[in-house]
Amino acid sequence: MKKLDKSFYLQDTLTVAKELLGKYLYICMDTTPMIGRIVETEAYIGPDDKACHAYNGRRTSRTEVMYKNGGHAYIYQIYGMYFCLNIVTGDNTAGTGVLIRGLEPIAGMEQMAENRYNKEWDQLSVKEIKNMTNGPGKLCKALNIDKKYNGKDLLGKEIYICEWDKTDKFVISSGKRINIGYAEEYKDVNWRFFIENNSYVSKK
DNA sequence: AAAATGATCAAG
């Protein structure tokens, strides 16, 4: 188990989006650690990408952390009720990042069950377990990720990503990004990546 | 199929 270093995040955004699959997200702020295996991501590629919050160089209080260099967390709130976790990428100031869309629960499931359903882990139905972290808003609820993580350095101790086993093999599939129909010529690019046949991918 | 629900942003 090895924490990903700065150079990982400084790579090209599409590379990071693919390479994050199979890595382990750690949340260690105020409870016992919660760990999830990343199984689904989407790339948002800065000023040219009409789906990206930083499209056309848009720079506001919300998007400010996207202009940090790679290896920071970007958290935004959507539809008034859900948070989404992104990983800032690149070595420039372009405003690029990767949305984490699906996690496979690995550790800290008791805490996740409480956060997401206010229930004990062993009281959850099969359906509830399956739906615990298979979506960007769901996984943030389960891991208690909100704006307190916005701008956090992923090389720190509160939120970070590790590689466990380099021999872990899986098939990577790609497809169109979800719910960005407004993005015109960018709405159909295959910048969503996921581990094939993993049940914690948000959509089939 | 449609409601829930409020921060965000660009326009005025």
Added chain:
DNA sequence: TTGATCATTTTA
């Protein structure tokens, strides 16, 4: 200041 939008989830 305001109105439309929205990288979602849940319920029906």
